[in-house]
Amino acid sequence: MVATLTVNLSERSYPILFGVDLAKQVRAKVNELTQAGRKVVVITDRHLARKQADGLHAMFGEVPMLVLEPGEETKSLTELGRVLDFCAEHRVDRAGALFAVGGGVIGDLGGFAAAAFLRGIEFYQIPTTLLAMVDSSVGGKTGINLKAGKNLVGAFHQPRGVFVATGLLATLPAREFAAGMAEVIKYGLLGDANLLEQLEKKPLTVESEELAAVIHRCCEIKAGVVEADERETAKEGGRALLNLGHTFGHAIEQVTGYGVYLHGEAVSIGLAAAARLSAKLGYIGEAEVTRVEKVLAAHALPVRLRAELPLSGLMAAAARDKKVRAGMPRFVVMKTLGDAATQSGIEPALVEACFREVGAV
Numbered sequence: 001m002v003a004t005l006t007v008n009l010s011e012r013s014y015p016i017l018f019g020v021d022l023a024k025q026v027r028a029k030v031n032e033l034t035q036a037g038r039k040v041v042v043i044t045d046r047h048l049a050r051k052q053a054d055g056l057h058a059m060f061g062e063v064p065m066l067v068l069e070p071g072e073e074t075k076s077l078t079e080l081g082r083v084l085d086f087c088a089e090h091r092v093d094r095a096g097a098l099f100a101v102g103g104g105v106i107g108d109l110g111g112f113a114a115a116a117f118l119r120g121i122e123f124y125q126i127p128t129t130l131l132a133m134v135d136s137s138v139g140g141k142t143g144i145n146l147k148a149g150k151n152l153v154g155a156f157h158q159p160r161g162v163f164v165a166t167g168l169l170a171t172l173p174a175r176e177f178a179a180g181m182a183e184v185i186k187y188g189l190l191g192d193a194n195l196l197e198q199l200e201k202k203p204l205t206v207e208s209e210e211l212a213a214v215i216h217r218c219c220e221i222k223a224g225v226v227e228a229d230e231r232e233t234a235k236e237g238g239r240a241l242l243n244l245g246h247t248f249g250h251a252i253e254q255v256t257g258y259g260v261y262l263h264g265e266a267v268s269i270g271l272a273a274a275a276r277l278s279a280k281l282g283y284i285g286e287a288e289v290t291r292v293e294k295v296l297a298a299h300a301l302p303v304r305l306r307a308e309l310p311l312s313g314l315m316a317a318a319a320r321d322k323k324v325r326a327g328m329p330r331f332v333v334m335k336t337l338g339d340a341a342t343q344s345g346i347e348p349a350l351v352e353a354c355f356r357e358v359g360a361v
C-alpha cells in the first residue's frame, strides 16, 4: 500500500509517498523525466551503493550516479564542489533533476547542490535512514557545515517529491536507527504528548508494527510546522521549534569535530540539556527531566557526553547558532512535555549550568 501526504506550500507543494518498497514509483518518476528529454543524476553514498545495490539499480538503472564517502564530513565545501562538477560533467541543464538517495548528509548536500546549480534545479529525496525519513528529507532545509559551525551555508530549496520506503531500513545499523529516534522523540516533546507517551510505554524498534505510522506522524508534524513558517522567520515559535535540543546538540557536534557524535546522538544530549534548562526556568519539574532522560535512554541514546568537553568552546559554538537575533541567543524550551516555545533573554549562566550537567567542564 502506498500512502501520500502533501506538503502544502502553494507553488512549491510536493507529495511525500510512504510504502515499504517504492522502487516502481521512483522508476516511474525517473522515466517520466528522462522520456521528456530531461537529464537526471543521482547521488548516494558508498554504504548504500553496497548495501542497497539492487534497490538502486531497480530505481535508476543506468542513470549517472555519484557515490560519495559516508559520514558527516561529506557535508563540506569540497564535496559540494564534486556534486556540482558531476552535474556539469553530465550536462544537466535547467530542466534537469537530482535525486538524493541516502541519509541526512546526502539529502542536505544534494539539496544544496540542486539549489545552487544553474541557480536551481529540481531535486527529489529518497531518505534511507530513520532520521532522514522523519526529518531531513522534508521541509527544504539544505546545506553544508563549516569548521565554524553546523549548517552555516545552505539554502531553503524544497524537493519536488519525497519517497519514504521503509523497507530500506532493513540494512540500517542499530546505532543509526537510534540516532533517528532522537528526532522522533523531539517531535513528541515539542508537539505530540501522545506520541511521547507511546514511546515511553513501548520503545520503538525497526521491527515495531507502529514504525510506519510513527514515521508518517513525524512527517505530518514537520509538514504542518514548515507550512506555517517555511523559512523560519516567525518572531516566536514557528519552524525554530524543530530546533529543540539543537543549540546544545550542534555545539557538541562542532566542538568534537563532525562525526564523533552522530547528529541524533548530539541532539539526544541536547534534548536532555534543553529539559534541564526548561526546569531551571520553572516550566517543568525534575520528574519531567527524568522522563525525558528515560525515554532517550530506552532508545539506546546518550543523555550525557561520553567524555568531558570544554565549556568555553561549547558556549562559543552555541553563540553562533542561527537562531541568534541581534546578538540575542534564542533557545527552544519545553513549557510542558509535548509543548515547546522559543525564548530569548536566557542568562548565559543557566546555559552553562546545563552544559555542565551533561558533562562539560
Ligand SMILES: NC(=O)c1ccc[n+]([C@@H]2O[C@H](COP(=O)([O-])OP(=O)(O)OC[C@H]3O[C@@H](n4cnc5c(N)ncnc54)[C@H](O)[C@@H]3O)[C@@H](O)[C@H]2O)c1
Pocket (backbone or CB within 6 Å): 045, 046, 047, 048, 051, 052, 070, 071, 072, 075, 102, 103, 104, 105, 106, 108, 128, 129, 130, 131, 132, 135, 136, 137, 138, 139, 140, 141, 142, 150, 151, 168, 169, 170, 171, 172, 173, 176, 179, 180, 183, 262, 263, 264
Ligand atoms: N535538513 C534537515 O531538515 C535536517 C534534519 C535533521 C538532520 N539533518 C542533518 O542530517 C544529517 C544526519 O543524517 P543521518 O543521521 O541520516 O546520517 P547519514 O546521512 O550520515 O547516514 C548515516 C549512516 O548510515 C548509512 N546508511 C544510510 N542509509 C542506510 C541504509 N538504509 N542501510 C545501511 N546504511 C545506511 C550511511 O551510509 C551513513 O554511514 C546531519 O548532517 C544533520 O545535520 C538535516
Ligand SMILES: O=C(O)C(=O)C[C@@H](O)[C@H](O)[C@H](O)COP(=O)(O)O
Pocket (backbone or CB within 6 Å): 135, 139, 141, 150, 151, 183, 239, 240, 242, 243, 246, 322
Ligand atoms: O527542519 C528544521 O527546521 C530543523 O530544524 C530540523 C533539524 O532537525 C535539523 O537538524 C536542521 O538541519 C537544523 O537546522 P539549523 O537551521 O539549526 O541548521
Ligand SMILES: [Zn+2]
Pocket (backbone or CB within 6 Å): 135, 183, 246, 263, 267
Ligand atoms: Zn536535527
